[in-house]
Amino acid sequence: MTELEKYRDQIDAIDRKIVRLFHERMQVVEKVADYKIKSGKSVFDSQREQQKIRTLGELCENDFEKRAVVEIFEQIMAISRKKQYQLLTENGVTLPVDYASTEKLHFHNARVVFQGVEGAYSFEAMKTFFDDSIETAHVSTWREAMELLARHEMDFGVLPIENSTAGSVSDIYDLLLHYHNYIVGEQTIKIDHMLMALPGTRMEDIRTVYSHPQGLAQCSPWLDKNHPEWTRRQVLNTAMAAEKVAREGRRDQAAIASRSAAEYFGLQILQEGGMSAEKNSTRFIILSARRCFVKGARKISICFGLPHACGTLYNILSHFIFNGLNMFKIESRPIPDRPFEYRFFIDFEGNLADPAVKNALRGIQAEAVDLRLLGNY
Template sequence: MSIKVAIQGIKGCFHEEAAYKYFGEDIETVECESFKKTCELLKQGRVDYVVMAIENSIAGGLLPNHSLLRDYRFPIVGEVYLHIKLHLLVSPGVTIQDIKFVESHPIALQQCSDYLEENPQFKITEGEDTAGSAKKVSELQLKDTAAVANQLSAKLYGLEILERRIETNKKNYTRFLILAAKTDEKSNVNKASLSFQTGNGVGALSKVLLCFAEQNINLSRIQSMPVLGKRNEYDFYVDVEWNDQADYEAAIRRVLKLTNNFNIMGEYVKNDKV
């Protein structure tokens, strides 16, 4: 029986593409209208994994998803990076002269701003989902509307790619986390996601970061979020990478003495191939 993976969005979306890249295509993806719904399905045992976007090379960290990580506390068991490539999709036979409307998710439209500005004849329409816009063009057999979406959507909904790679920034990457209900035992882990709080004194955070540096641990990411209901207090989310497991363990022992509410959110194999 194939594993079930919850995704935010409909089939053909970037979350499904990320799921296929990580697990292979012999899986069952479960559509969810929100990231919270993906977590609820995992909590209820109705899926095996969740694929959740956590940061984008252009837009930065997705703070609401950090809140879900904090609230649900599912272990992070993996990661996958996806090169975001956006295309102009149309019904078969439609030409550029036929297009009056272009529809997609607001962020996708924003990421194609240069192309859209070069084509002021298009009226821009915001949709809820890149893949959803492609599905709409296909199901309604629209001849005057194009969707901005990925190649997977074109294949899935029988659309033609009229213009390729219309995104403004060609180096646009999104990192997705793989969440599970329980930790996957792996022997070759070399990356971890951690969260903690520090005191509000001078140099409190720098002392923690120095522990990692002195143990040869690479700090690949840091993100802060205010602690709910507390003034001037923050949760820090960091990703660390190492070559020697003993160095990592020594750093953790040192950091524990300097932090509050320390949590290892997941230890997994680094996977930054795009």
């Protein structure tokens, strides 16, 4: 046996001891959980954990080992909490969830609001998701749509939240925080941008092109290459750009919008195809002021803040790993009046009735700041 092999044997023996001791520790953790179930005491005691970690760190002989021991025991304690959350759920100690479960969404004769005008992509998303019985209304801004839902003047709203090429619509995340409306569904629409103008307009006539900021961003490579001299102007909606060009009747103006917008406003399509990415699509969320989820829902959206400390996001994300939950997306938004601090928005796979979801949400609620459930859909 070489000298290296002897060292490896020593490490193997020590590791087996560590595993046995870890098992013993977890058995005690189960007893702690049993006590907390009976007493109603909270699982997470941040002050106690930090004091214990500092004490253990002081036992080390150098700074490197101190940092290592702190990291090891932060993870051991996080694992212990997850075990306690699991046992609480198994013993029927669950979090109250004020969401009503339903077999399906009821939207026959519902009042539905979308931002923009007829011919907008949000209009297409609405027509795709709902049936023909609905009563529709349109508004100029996303905030107006949220207001109508919050006041129960409309039953559902349709708003864009993410584009496959331009990314997230950050303003929608901010509005989700401001209004207590809830995601009850989603609809993805293929985005096929087209350049349109008054009938008889030539490319050389155009001086200004209008569209929503996302539309301009998605078509910027084509514009940069073919018509960098055009002035680009933002409007609230792609269909509003088409409506503006049709209403003002100027041949030096064009719009970037959908084919249906061109047809609705009587505009001529000057360029179709190749203006944006081939696989360009936008995900729209369906919102309601009513807290509900269908029994077959498989996606959950949440948001939360975190203490401004090392490792807090890592610890939160570990709740998804330990409970076998697939995370689809994470987004951060700055917290007003708290410079360089952020709230996090996460979409993950699951249903509120799933035990794994209950375990994860219990842990996140205990360890994050102001957890909000935005919807199960």
